[in-house]
Amino acid sequence: MKKILLATVVPLVLAVFLGTPYYLGIKARETLTEQHRVLADTFFFDVVSHDYDQGWFSSTETTVIRFHPNLLSNLSKQLPANIQTVLDKEITLVNHVKHGLFADGIRPVRASVRTEFRFDPKVQEILNRFFNNPAQDPFTVRNTVYLGGGGKMDVRIAPFNYEELSGIKLNWQGMRADIAYQDGFKNYTTRFDIPGLSAVLADMGQITLENITVNSETREGREGVSLGASDTKLGRFEIEWKENIDYNLRLNDLVNAVTDLQIGAFINPTGTVAPAKLAVHNLAYQSQTDENKGFIDAKGRFSFEKLLYGEESYGPLDIDVSAEHLDAKSLAALKNRWQQMSTEAVDADKWQQQMLASLRKEGAGLFTNDPVLKVNKFELALPSGHIKVRGGLRFNGLEAVDLNDFAAMLGKMHAEIDLDVSKKVLESFAVTQARSFFATDAPDDAGEQADLTAKEQQDVDETVRLIMGSMLDNLHHDGYITLADNAVKTKIVLQEGKPTLNGKPFEVKPDEDVLDLVEPDGATPKPDSKP
Template structure:
């Protein structure tokens, strides 16, 4: 009996020591790994860690990390910052955590981030709740996190009202490797979002879902994105609407990504409708550069504003999209519209090192590639009309049609295009190699002039 009592007493003492000493040890371990984990938040050229602070306690520690977007993610100066405030409840029981349970853990981390701080010049009324991420780090140092951003309806203003935002709750989950140094899986669900600008314009989507799983090497290489609808309306009668969007990205081999994009219904700003299919693969490209392309393209004025003629496009942006040695291969491109389908396939490869250039011709001279393109006659006629400058001359339609038909015949005579399907479609094959261009099998010494003409025509399409 006395032996049993002693055993129970010693058991209680050991358990008490564990409950007291173990949390202290966990705090020491997390503090020792803190700087290494925070370093993984930095993305050179896009996101930098401004400051970090870790206040180690016995049972609870607190951490603050300040991040600042940089490069193309920073549209205003000075760049805004976002602060991650974390409460770290030490294991093995983490009694003080909001979702405490009897399952032993290394730590439970609750992080809050006020996303409105990314737009410091604007006022949000009422202020939306912060983003909350709750992470449970298991005893083997692997973790799982749950993300939530509550639904909200609020106005955005500066000196005057700017926009109204309405969003459903955003939820997500994340599986991580050792002490969150690697992400193994990610899920994000966003049922609805709507931003209506006071001056006109609408950005919205419904039922957006994103899934990602790690591949060999630990990167989130296998990803799937879907949306029931996406609306991009600038408020000036130019809206793009996408319905039933399905995008899959996977890694068939190291440093290579295969992409499959299907848009069941596409409505362009001129109200033309169609479908879109893309099957392609890339090697050596920077996904973050492509993610920031829409904003940088808009900053250059877009196609109508002359972005295709902007020196910055060829000097800075394209070399970032296609870094030295990278390659894009298009296995299938199809944009099917009322007038027919534009189809293309081919590949393009960047040089190991770029020479500085401010023009499309200077950039194309450095690329190696092959393109096979076919398009329906109505679209070719539109392109020819802009190349000839007869689209808005005010001449009688019969005279305009005659000049367009003559222009098409000249392109055929020069073997720049080849009719197929009894003239219903036209085909062109382009090969870029060592600064030279071959079109439909013939060397074209004057291809640089042709590129300048196509640039001018594309701005008015």
């Protein structure tokens, strides 16, 4: 009897012992294949090749990727040459997969995966200059796949200290990311920690970043829009530069490349920054996105404790905004279109035209389904006073054809805004605009811009303040605004294309005295007839 039992049990145990790793290897491959699909669907990566060699107790997955060339072309002017070289070359990811119940220790799992990074020799040469510890891998990724198909990923970037004889010094304190995911990546949470980065750029300046954390929970919506919540914090950011910096930033590309957002699409500034120091303390951003019957509700909060620019201090800042009843299908289509544009060779002069065209086409449903936008709170303390704004905007009955008719859009828009702004803030803004106007005035005979003398600038500033003060007094006298405690307060309402201020219809009245001084051709002033 015992022999019969042994003859039955032993083969069964051996079958389970030997067969389980192979079966779990099959299940692990399913999970890794799904993760590969997520990687392949990422718009800023191209998958050059993919291979999976499955064994009995272990397997090897090899994937070759590269950043999309057109995306790099769009970003090339904003990236240093070394970083361009790193991003331009192919990267080989080799996943060494161990499958079996105890592949990761005493907790039963499908598999334990270690990712090996292989770089082009030129890239490896650059990395070796920074990560010069041969016993430490610059990048490590460990992926534990649980029996149910979910799992966790631990991602690390090693710290380094780098210094050149030229005076350049970099102190990177490393990065840690922890990702916990459900089967199929339908839901996952992430946490990123970056303790800090300090960079001394020889005699040009320095940059400091401290205590960056990102916590997020993401789930897939029915229409393909990512839902969930995020919480981002930055302890301190400081930059000091000692010479003029010319800039031409495609913020849309930069933001989209790292966050999958397009918030910078229409903010692409150019200009020159004078030598100065900029610092931000305790910056925070929180977001929440939900889906309800095919519509997206989203809210976000942005704040910082203090912003220092040169000798001036701004803050605190607190912005709380929300958007309701956004058509999910249109939002997904618009996101996909913008991502596609980011990987196309788009002429910079035509970029905003294409963005606006996509809003009218793919994004039309965002406007035609009665969306509601709210500024629940905007409060900023400035050296000259404060700005406080609350309000909201909604469209009622807007149709796609109205997107090409600004008057029609205004007629179907309802907006209410409460303003509370220090009088000195408005005066400072007007003075700044006037200075900008005179700084770009007509050049002299030599083609140089004529700068105002200190006395002339003082006279201009005082004149602008007097004009602004007079204008505010007139608006107060007419009932459009309230002046109290050195602040300007009013409620702006736009309904059916007609604006009201403080409940009073607002009409622009031409200044007849000014118009009388201008000839019909609008160019030559009339001579003064008085003696």
